[in-house]
Amino acid sequence: DLLERALNILEQHFGEDHPKVALTLTNLGNVHGSLGDYRQSKDFYERALRIREQHLGKDHPDVAMTLTNLGRVHGLLGDYRQSKD
Numbered sequence: 001d002l003l004e005r006a007l008n009i010l011e012q013h014f015g016e017d018h019p020k021v022a023l024t025l026t027n028l029g030n031v032h033g034s035l036g037d038y039r040q041s042k043d044f045y046e047r048a049l050r051i052r053e054q055h056l057g058k059d060h061p062d063v064a065m066t067l068t069n070l071g072r073v074h075g076l077l078g079d080y081r082q083s084k085d
Contacts (some may be wrong), residue, residue: 015069015076022066029069030046038076 008026012022029044049066056062074082 003031017051017054019055020049022055022062025051026066026074029073033069033073038073039072042070042077043071044052045073 004026007021007028009019010018010024015020025044025048029041032038032044033041045066049063049070052060052063052066071082074080
């Protein structure tokens, strides 16, 4: 609930595609992954990735971190080809 509240506040204040929103989306992805909800985790990571690539460029270290998280969750979902690519 706390991260979801924070996400709502950040989206209202900064807009849905702001880098601060991406950080909270990543945190939500981490929490859902820890709870075993890998599909929801993937959705949060994918959204964070889109925001970070848009604002930071495809070669930024924060984008690489998000790609790592997304690859890990694809592996946990059994989608090893997507995880590798």
